[in-house]
Every structure is written in C-alpha cells, then in structure tokens.
Amino acid sequence: LQRDAKGQYLFDLLCHHLNLLEKDYFGIRFVDPDKQRHWLEFTKSVVKQMRAQPPFTMCFRVKFYPTDPAALKEEITRYLVFLQIKRDLYHGRLLCKTSDAALLAAYILQAEIGDYDPGKHPEGYSSKFQFFPKHSEKLERKIAEIHKSELSGQTPATSELNFLRKAQTLETYGVDPHPCKDVSGNAAFLAFTPFGFVVLQGNKRVHFIKWNEVTKMKFEGKTFYLYVSQKEGQKIVLTYFAPTPEACKHLWKCGIENQAFYKLEKSSQVRTVSSSNLFFKGSRFRYSGRVAKEVMESSAKIKREPPEIHRAGLVPSRSCPSITHGPRLSSVPRTRRRAVHISIMEGLESLRDSAHSTPVRSASHGDAFAGPGRSGRAESSERVAVIADESYSPADSVLPTPVAEHSLELMLLSRQANGAPCSIEEEKESEAGTPAAEAEGELRALCPGGLGPAQAQQVNKFLLSVLRLLLVTVGLLFVLLLLLIVLTESDLDTAFFRDIRQTPEFEQFHYQYFCPLRRWFACKLRAVVNLLIDT
Numbered sequence: 174l175q176r177d178a179k180g181q182y183l184f185d186l187l188c189h190h191l192n193l194l195e196k197d198y199f200g201i202r203f204v205d206p207d208k209q210r211h212w213l214e215f216t217k218s219v220v221k222q223m224r225a226q227p228p229f230t231m232c233f234r235v236k237f238y239p240t241d242p243a244a245l246k247e248e249i250t251r252y253l254v255f256l257q258i259k260r261d262l263y264h265g266r267l268l269c270k271t272s273d274a275a276l277l278a279a280y281i282l283q284a285e286i287g288d289y290d291p292g293k294h295p296e297g298y299s300s301k302f303q304f305f306p307k308h309s310e311k312l313e314r315k316i317a318e319i320h321k322s323e324l325s326g327q328t329p330a331t332s333e334l335n336f337l338r339k340a341q342t343l344e345t346y347g348v349d350p351h352p353c354k355d356v357s358g359n360a361a362f363l364a365f366t367p368f369g370f371v372v373l374q375g376n377k378r379v380h381f382i383k384w385n386e387v388t389k390m391k392f393e394g395k396t397f398y399l400y401v402s403q404k405e406g407q408k409i410v411l412t413y414f415a416p417t418p419e420a421c422k423h424l425w426k427c428g429i430e431n432q433a434f435y436k437l438e439k440s441s442q443v444r445t446v447s448s449s450n451l452f453f454k455g456s457r458f459r460y461s462g463r464v465a466k467e468v469m470e471s472s473a474k475i476k477r478e479p480p481e482i483h484r485a486g487l488v489p490s491r492s493c494p495s496i497t498h499g500p501r502l503s504s505v506p507r508t509r510r511r512a513v514h515i516s517i518m519e520g521l522e523s524l525r526d527s528a529h530s531t532p533v534r535s536a537s538h539g540d541a542f543a544g545p546g547r548s549g550r551a552e553s554s555e556r557v558a559v560i561a562d563e564s565y566s567p568a569d570s571v572l573p574t575p576v577a578e579h580s581l582e583l584m585l586l587s588r589q590a591n592g593a594p595c596s597i598e599e600e601k602e603s604e605a606g607t608p609a610a611e612a613e614g615e616l617r618a619l620c621p622g623g624l625g626p627a628q629a630q631q632v633n634k635f636l637l638s639v640l641r642l643l644l645v646t647v648g649l650l651f652v653l654l655l656l657l658i659v660l661t662e663s664d665l666d667t668a669f670f671r672d673i674r675q676t677p678e679f680e681q682f683h684y685q686y687f688c689p690l691r692r693w694f695a696c697k698l699r700a701v702v703n704l705l706i707d708t
Contacts, residue, residue: 174219181215187233192480195250197468200236203229209419212236212426216461237434238347240367240465242337246472248330249480255284255333258340265306265567266350269343275312278304279319280336284329284484289321329484344378344558350567351424353397353413362565363397363413363424365431367465370399372411373565378558380411384436391448392425393455394418394631399428418631422448426458433460440464661687 174183180201188196201213205224213231214222223229235257242258245251259281261267262274269277281304286294299317300310324332340346348371350362355374362373370387372380382401388408389400395418399411415421429446437443440463449455463471660670661683673679 176218176220178219179215180213180217180219180222183219184213184215191249191253193249193253194475194477195245195247195468195472197463198235198237198239198250199233199253201231201233202236203231207417207419209417210423212430214461237431237465238367240435242341243334246475247479249482251337252330252333252482252484255336258337258346261348262340263304263306266345266348267340267343268345268565271312271315273339273343274305274308275315275319277336277339278302278312278316279324280332280339282316282320283324283327284332284336287329288325289317330482345373345565348373349427350565351415351420351427353415353424355414356412361413362567365428367435370428372413376559376565381558382411384432387432387436390425390428390432390446391455392421393449395421397421397424418634422456425456429458430460430462433464434462435465437464438466440467657687 184196184201187201188194188199193199202210203213203223204210211222213219219229220227235254239245239254242251242254245254258267262277278299282299282302285302297313297317299320300313304316305312327335347366347368348362348364350364350373353361353363355361359374361379364371364373368381369384370380370382371378382399386401386403387399388402389398391398391400392415395415397413397415399413401409401411403409415424425448433443443460443464445457445459447455447457659665660673660679663670
C-alpha cells in the first residue's frame with residue numbers, strides 16, 4: 174500500500190477481487206497493539222490508522238447485517254453473509270433453541286458435503302464437524318437425522334438460502350456484542366442489530382430499543398449513554414460502563430454508524446455527531462457510507478451474469494474439521510493458527526479460513542439453545558425476553574483478533590499439522606515470549622510503581638482537554654477585545670454598532686472604565702518607550 178492510500182482504496186480492491194457489488198454490508202476490522210478492535214475508516218489513510226508495524230493483519234467481515242439476508246440480489250453476497258453467520262453460530266454469538274440449532278447445522282452440513290451418502294458418511298459423521306462452541310451426542314444425532322431425511326437434493330445455494338432465512342428469525346441475529354457493565358455493576362452485552370439497540374444480560378434480553386426510539390448516543394470516558402424517547406412520551410437514559418475509554422469510543426462509533434445505516438432514508442441526511450455538548454470537548458464522527466435503503470435500491474439495478482462462486486466443497490472451513498482428517502480435536506483450532514501467507518488467488522476459499530473478530534476456544538453453552546423467534550422484536554422494549562437456558566456469554570467473540578509474529582503463527586501451524594494441537598495455555602506462554610511482551614516487561618521493570626499505559630493515556634487526555642479549554646477561553650477573550658476596540662475606536666457607523674453605542678450602559682462603560690484604562694495604558698507605554706530611548 175502507498176502511504177497515503179485511503180481505506181476506501183483497499184476495500185474497493187478487495188471487493189473487486191471477490192467480484193462483490195453489494196459491498197456496503199461489509200467492512201474491514203483490525204486490532205491495535207492494545208487489543209482494541211476498530212473498523213477501518215474509508216476516508217482516512219490506512220497506514221495512519223494502524224498503530225502497529227507492517228505487515229498489517231485485518232479481517233474482512235459483515236459490518237451491517239442485512240435486514241432480510243435472503244432478499245439479497247446476488248448469490249455471492251448471500252454466500253459471504255452465510256459464512257459470517259455460520260461463524261457467529263460457532264462462536265456463541267447466535268443462540269437458538271435446540272431444534273433450530275439442529276436445523277441450522279444440518280443446512281451447513283448439506284451446503285458443505287452435499288447429500289448423505291452411506292458409503293462416504295459413516296455412523297457419527299456429524300460429530301466430526303464443529304458447529305457450536307459445544308454440543309452433545311443427542312444434538313449430533315438430530316443434525317444427522319435432519320441431513321439424511323429432510324435436505325436431500327438441496328444444492329449448496331439452496332441450503333445457504335434456507336440457512337439465512339432461519340437465522341434471520343432468531344433473537345440474536347446480527348449481534349456483535351460489546352461487553353459492558355450496568356450501573357449496578359452487573360455484566361451485560363450491548364449490541365446494535367438491524368432492528369435496534371439490544372442489551373443482553375444473563376440469559377435474557379433486558380432491553381430492545383427500536384432505531385426510531387433512539388434520540389442520542391454519547392460517551393464520556395468509559396461511560397456510554399443512550400437517550401430513548403418512547404411512544405408514550407416517556408424519556409429514559411440508559412447508562413453502561415465499558416472496560417476502557419477506547420472500548421467505549423468504539424461502542425459509540427458503532428452505534429452512530431448502525432443508526433445512520435438502518436434509520437436514515439438518504440446518506441445526505443447524515444450529520445457529524447459529537448460525543449459532547451461542548452464544541453471544544455469530546456470526539457466528532459461522521460458516517461461516510463450509504464444507508465440501507467440506498468443499498469437496496471442500488472442492488473435492484475444490478476444486471477449482470479451471476480459471478481462464479483468457488484465453494485470449498487468437501488474441504489471444510491476452519492470452524493468445521495474435516496471428516497477425513499480423524500476425530501475432532503479436544504482443543505478447537507483457533508483462527509490465529511492459519512498460515513500467514515495466503516495466496517491471493519485462493520479467492521473465496523481462503524475467505525473461509527480468514528481471521529475474524531475472535532480467537533476460537535471451547536465455551537460451555539450446554540445442550541440447550543432456547544430462545545423465542547423474531548416476533549419478540551415487535552414487543553415493547555421493556556419486556557424481558559429469554560434468549561437461552563444459559564447465560565449469553567460469547568467470551569470468544571468479544572476478544573480481539575490476535576495479532577502475532579509470523580514465526581509464532583508458523584510454529585503453531587506446524588505443531589498442529591504434526592498432530593500436536595496447542596492448548597490455549599501453551600499459546601499464552603508462547604505469546605509471553607514475543608518481543609512485544611518482552612518490551613512490555615522491560616518497561617514495567619524500568620518504571621516500577623509508575624503510571625500504567627492506560628493511566629498515562631487518561632492523564633494525557635485530561636491535560637489535552639484542559640489545554641483545549643484554555644485556548645478556547647483565550648480565543649474568546651481576544652475576539653471580545655477586538656470587538657471592544659472596534660466599538661470604541663473605529664468610525665464604523667453601522668446600525669448594529671450605532672445601537673450599541675447609544676445604550677446608557679455602553680456610555681457609562683466607555684467614560685468611566687475604558688477611557689481611564691486607555692490613558693493609563695498610553696502613559697505606561699510612553700514611559701517604557703522613554704526608558705528604552707534613554708538606555
């Protein structure tokens with residue numbers, strides 16, 4: 174990349190390579206050295222947004238989930254959304270009841286391996302695939318039963334379409350969770366979906382706010398505020414606390430972008446939003462893309478031959494270990510174990526193995542995936558909806574994409590290829606030996622008892638805020654001084670100045686304060702000039 178290359182250039186290059194026209198639903202995400210996720214801003218330079226050294230690791234993924242994914246115009250777009258939702262299901266972001274989970278997994282199986290063949294698919298073949306963070310033998314048998322009896326004859330495109338139709342009805346469709354805490358200190362997950370703002374707590378959806386009810390979003394430090402105006406005229410403010418100020422800012426920016434994309438009629442209605450009521454304080458942000466309605470109208474005008482889709486076929490994705498490669502690993506492979514040097518010609522097949530927003534590890538969600546259908550979205554935002562038998566805790570999906578040294582990635586990949594899967598503890602030990610970890614250790618050794626990076630950053634932000642306030646105050650005083658000089662010393666005789674000069678207050682100020690001050694200042698100035706001449 175050229176140093177001044179904008180994010181839009183990189184995104185357009187990638188979409189051209191994928192032969193993707195309905196590209197507004199997608200984005201590029203990356204992780205900074207502090208393990209904070211960011212969406213690549215298309216109007217800014219790529220290099221300037223990266224705080225790490227090249228080569229940069231980025232993730233192509235769905236940014237705005239389609240309101241109706243089955244209604245997408247092109248099959249290539251539906252396929253990419255299918256890959257993303259399949260990944261969401263695997264990471265625990267998309268929860269559902271057991272029957273729905275079995276049906277979704279069966280659709281994936283049909284799309285991946287085709288019709289059931291007794292000669293190729295032995296007893297227990299569905300157990301060799303990993304569809305969820307964890308599932309039981311009973312669920313695996315149910316998946317195989319549906320695949321054998323109900324889906325025979327479906328093409329991959331048909332199976333993917335049916336998968337999207339089913340996934341779109343689930344309560345947690347489109348959820349990209351942000352971990353936070355409420356005012357009582359209880360853990361919660363905040364998310365922005367095509368239908369509104371969602372708060373998940375425990376195994377319940379405690380808030381669902383439609384986009385037309387959200388009037389304002391702002392943040393201060395770690396605190397995120399959501400202002401809601403309901404139909405009854407009731408106004409409420411939801412307050413949540415993010416782990417770090419950077420995470421809170423990322424949450425706020427995601428909210429601004431999602432509201433603009435799903436709520437507005439035209440992109441010309443997009444306005445620059447400030448995180449504070451004071452113009453000299455806080456962050457300013459503006460969504461730079463098209464809105465959902467414009468994207469749908471543009472998609473309807475697409476007239477071309479459907480592009481060829483290179484599905485992986487019998488080579489499963491990273492989330493589904495191959496049937497022909499032995500039993501499922503006890504430790505699920507993490508996305509960081511993929512090879513770093515992926516050939517650009519692998520196209521969509523390499524996209525299946527690409528890194529997403531999360532490292533993968535086993536999570537305990539149990540056998541039950543209980544949750545209501547889409548009808549719950551039309552309910553009042555005050556009604557609590559149960560989304561699962563167990564707590565919604567996609568611990569893997571909220572961690573940032575790991576960015577490791579190439580040597581570490583290749584070492585982990587080679588160990589996995591040799592039949593020695595790495596545990597998460599081993600990977601953490603390996604990460605501890607990286608140059609970044611050693612440098613951090615040296616820094617801590619040199620600065621014992623000093624401010625940590627987060628504390629130092631907060632102090633710097635406070636000092637910058639104070640300096641900004643001081644500069645604005647000085648600027649206002651300077652402007653007022655210029656206006657005063659114009660009023661008292663100039664010969665301008667406009668109606669505005671004439672009205673001010675004729676007021677009794679101004680005349681009193683002029684003769685009792687300004688004229689004596691001017692004479693005193695002129696006297697002092699003459700004294701200084703005479704002193705300099707004498708010297």
